[in-house]
Amino acid sequence: MRLSGLSRQIARTMMAMALGITVLVVLTSYVFYFLALRYFPEQIDETAWWPSAPEWLWLAATTVAALGLAVMVAVKLSRRILVPLNSVADSLRRVAQGDLSVRATAGDRSLGEAAELADDFNALAGQLQRVSEELAFWNSAIAHELRTPVTILKGRLQGLSEGVFPADESQFRGLLTQVDGLSRLIEDLRTVSLTESGHLNLHVQNTDLSAEIRDVVELYKEALEAAGQRPVLDLHAGPVHCDPMRIRQALLALLDNARRHAVPGTIRIHNGQEGGRYFLRVEDNGPGIPEALASQVFTAFRRANPARSSVRDGGSGLGLAVVAAIAHAHGGQATCRPSSEGGACFELSWPVAQAAD
Template structure:
């Protein structure tokens, strides 16, 4: 068997250890006999000091046997160590060639650091694969979301340029609506992207959360009424530290989500102080979130396929991701759960300090 690299070095080291131990035992034996002759000569038999031929054969044979055993142990040890290391090296080459599904074999878990290296590589490869898949999804979703408004804008503008459409106020309002939709999509993408990279800047100050909520609800009142939804406020938070603009943005996203997907009925909006946290929530009367979709509700571009919509456009799929991003930027979190009435309750909380 040809030994190379680490296997050869391990075998050499084991042989060196075995030879050194044998030589050490031989030399210390002679040192012992020298001290014996020097200090206790009356008990020393000098005629028996010279090894006989069988004794020489025994010493040489045991040394060679120790070297052979060291080689065997070194080879077996190197094989066990090199299984995860070679697997990691091979998997790295496969990942470099674009095979993100490559995984390393950890081998014997008793090897500790070598097995941990393979496990850590597998975690890294899994995360890289998931990020690549998410990036592909994002690219496809962004292209899908941009295609509709851009197509509408291009068609209307081309019609105006060719004289097909008359330049009426209603047409310009349609164009402005599409531009506003594009602007919201771009802003939502910016917020989610900055939050994921940890660069979403906040301008935190003392602000009256209840007043901010009331202003946003008043602004959206007409849209909610058109969806036959009535808002009930229960506001008890008062002045708290937050970025008012971002909180308004999160609240607008929640209201838009309720307007599009919730059934007609009462929408309960609450704010309160819960110990060291600030909380505000929004609760509707249905149709609720499917259990299999609940874990993905705050993930960008994830839409509930069973969701009820009040209009033909289903939204960008970024609204709740923006809510989660703003909550995390405040050092808090966003969560969603079903209610006893069959609806959904969305809640944002963050520290008061």
């Protein structure tokens, strides 16, 4: 059996200790009998079965020396083993008290399992710290996103009840707009959380994706035109294996993102299949997203321009995170890169084989 890590260190130490004690006994026996036969041979009876008094003294001294050697080696080995174990135990107590920044000391890496235990604890503590920080961020972000629409609703309803605002159609439409925004935020939160927990269920089927895209664009065309943007379709007909409802949701989020952030111009929507992957692209004319920030736009509540509030511009702060969540649920990914017109190109892609499975 091949030993490794801690088992190998213990085996090596035991073999070294056994060898050392054997050498000690052999060497001291030569020295003892040399001196005994030279200076007091009358006390050594070579025919006797029972050790003489000097031999008993030699055996006692050799035993004490061997025990001392064994204790010294055991203490040294135990200290090496206990360094990572005690560090992990102390770190666990500190984590239980709420200090998630603590990390254990791996110590001697030749110990294998003990060092791996410390490494595994550090990975766990790091994950707990990351989750805790993300939870705090999400709580703060959600509270921020909800505060403005709730405050508006409360103020409008209080004004209506006290007769400050006239109970006309425009007031009720404004209230419905705020309620729609809250509903969208709740649904976006649900989609992202279900994806992160691995429970976002897809109803995958063969779909005429080009027809679905036309329906979504027709539904959102008026809002795009009001922002000075003109949708241009470059669609490829044919069955696509996907969840049509979720793809519609992702496309709607991309179009809404373009409406709120892109300059007036052309919004190009393109779908197709290349390299064994389905894709859906939405491109605008600008102003684009800096390359350093392109990887952050799909993170919930993180924006390329932090100064802009999603409440003021009508978004939930989760639109692109929902796009990424839907892409991951299909086994694909969402990417952002510069477009050929100097704007941004958002692409949702997923593998054909993965979709078919």
